[in-house]
Amino acid sequence: xxxxxxxxxxxxxxxxxxxxxxxxxxxxVAGTFIVxxxxxxxxxxxxxxxxxxxxxxxxxxxxxxxxxxGLIVVRIKADVDTDKVNSVIVSTxxxxxxxxxxxxxxxxxxxxxxxxxxxxxxxPAQAFAVQVKKVTYTNHGEMTDVLIEAxxxxxPKWYDDVRVMAKTIGREVNLGSAWADVFWxxxxxxxxxxxxxxxxxxxxxxxxEGGSPKESPEYMACFxxxxxxxxxxxxxIRHPMPKTTxxxxxxxxxxxxxxxxxxxxTEIVIDCGRQLFMxxxxxxxxxxxxxxxxxxxxxxGVLFFQRGGMTFRYALTASTREILDMSSVRLMASHLQSAxxxxxxxxxx
Numbered sequence: 001x002x003x004x005x006x007x008x009x010x011x012x013x014x015x016x017x018x019x020x021x022x023x024x025x026x027x028x029v030a031g032t033f034i035v036x037x038x039x040x041x042x043x044x045x046x047x048x049x050x051x052x053x054x055x056x057x058x059x060x061x062x063x064x065x066x067x068x069x070g071l072i073v074v075r076i077k078a079d080v081d082t083d084k085v086n087s088v089i090v091s092t093x094x095x096x097x098x099x100x101x102x103x104x105x106x107x108x109x110x111x112x113x114x115x116x117x118x119x120x121x122x123x124p125a126q127a128f129a130v131q132v133k134k135v136t137y138t139n140h141g142e143m144t145d146v147l148i149e150a151x152x153x154x155x156p157k158w159y160d161d162v163r164v165m166a167k168t169i170g171r172e173v174n175l176g177s178a179w180a181d182v183f184w185x186x187x188x189x190x191x192x193x194x195x196x197x198x199x200x201x202x203x204x205x206x207x208x209e210g211g212s213p214k215e216s217p218e219y220m221a222c223f224x225x226x227x228x229x230x231x232x233x234x235x236x237i238r239h240p241m242p243k244t245t246x247x248x249x250x251x252x253x254x255x256x257x258x259x260x261x262x263x264x265x266t267e268i269v270i271d272c273g274r275q276l277f278m279x280x281x282x283x284x285x286x287x288x289x290x291x292x293x294x295x296x297x298x299x300x301g302v303l304f305f306q307r308g309g310m311t312f313r314y315a316l317t318a319s320t321r322e323i324l325d326m327s328s329v330r331l332m333a334s335h336l337q338s339a340x341x342x343x344x345x346x347x348x349x
Contacts, residue, residue, distance in 0.1 A: 003029050004079050006063070010071045017065075017074040022057050025078040057081075058099070114169050114238050121162055122241040128250060128333040129155040133311070137323065144323045146316050152250060152272060152333050153309035162304065163233075166221045170235030173220050178230055179294035215282050220301030227274050227305050228290035236299065245279065245302045248272050252314070254331040258322050265316065265331075272310040278303045 005028045009021025060078040067073065131151050138145040221241075222234035253267040280286065280297045287294045314331065 004077060005029055006075065006077050008073060008075045010068075010073055012071065014065060014072050014074060017072040018062070018076070021074045021076045022060065022078065025057060025060070025076065025080055029080040058102070110169075111238060117165060117169060118237060118239040118241060121158070121165060122243045123158075124244050124250075124333070126158045127154060127244045129153055130252065130254075130331040130333050131309075132329075132331065135329075139320060142320055143317055144320045146318065146323070146329075148314040148316075148329065148331070149311065150314060150331055151309045151311045152252070152270060152276070154276065154304070154306065159304065159306055162221065163223050166223075166235040166237050167233070170220070170237045171218075173216075173222075173234035173236060173299055175231065175234060175295055175298065178291075179296075215298045217282070218299055220297075220299040222280075222297075222301060222303045224303060224305055226290075226307045227278065227303075228288055230288050230291045230293040231295060231303060234299070234301070237301075241302065245277050248274070248276075250310075250333045252312070252331060252333050254314075254329065256316075256326060256330075257328045259325040260327075265314075265329075268312075268314065270310060270312050270333075272308075275310045276305060276308040278305075 005025050007021045007025035007028060009017045009019065009024055011017030011020055058079045058081050060076045063075040063077055065072065065074050129152070131153065132148060133151060134149040136147040136149075138147070216236065218236040219238055219240050220234050221237050222231045224231040249269050249271050251267055251269055254265040255262045256265060257263075278286070279302055280300065282298060282300050283296065285294060285296045286303075318326075
């Protein structure tokens with residue numbers, strides 16, 4: 001799909017101004033997504049900005065070239081192809097035409113750009129947040145027990161960044177019509193008897209409403225409210241996010257500040273199950289209990305649940321004197337890599 005737009009670019013040369021005009025034309029139609037990362041290596045500070053522009057200019061025509069305040073100003077009319085994640089390219093002949101060459105180059109560049117952006121967002125430190133719900137103190141004279149009731153969920157900013165990223169860099173996935181009110185197996189009967197069952201149940205549906213979308217090998221990211229309701233939107237992002245979705249087990253630790261000094265807390269491991277996300281394979285079906293909807297996914301990928309969360313309890317015991325001097329307790333969650341072993345870390349249900 002192509003759209004004609006008019007755009008203006010500024011630069012110190014005609015070529016630079018023309019390139020900026022092309023970028024502006026693409027951004028008008030397909031949007032742009034920018035992610036920045038910063039690291040400190042020794043005493044050296046480094047920052048990096050990655051930017052994705054999701055369109056391809058098929059043709060352009062220079063409308064005018066002028067000079068303004070010492071800069072060259074180029075105005076163009078351009079036909080922008082808005083197709084995203086275009087990795088499958090079809091040609092009617094063996095000849096490598098200019099248009100085919102441009103498509104191949106765009107696909108290659110998109111692959112590298114999207115990889116860098118997805119990798120920048122695949123950061124457990126940004127993704128997961130621990131919210132303290134309640135703290136109970138039980139005094140035993142010189143010693144005091146502290147019971148922290150908390151919940152692991154997604155940082156709202158991170159979730160929104162990932163959703164906007166997927167919408168900007170990826171082609172929307174058509175899941176077709178949801179299968180409604182057709183699941184009459186044991187899972188549905190159990191769900192009626194026990195509403196506390198997990199929100200998603202896998203099964204085979206009896207009836208399909210509407211056509212079946214075409215399957216694709218492209219990795220996708222889908223977004224929904226929670227794991228009991230339907231999926232709202234899906235986009236092909238090409239690359240998985242192994243650091244945040246490689247395992248449902250999260251490592252929770254933290255720090256306590258006593259009299260101005262920080263002390264590390266013992267780590268525990270919490271299995272969030274499918275409360276925060278769920279991996280799916282191409283052709284897999286999932287039944288959403290709260291909405292009575294069945295979906296069959298056409299792409300492999302991950303489902304993110306915005307309001308998903310896993311509650312847990314963290315207990316510690318300290319001297320009452322230390323508790324009186326305690327100014328803060330901070331809990332943090334990080335992803336537990338499948339290759340790691342933590343035999344002495346207890347699993348919290």
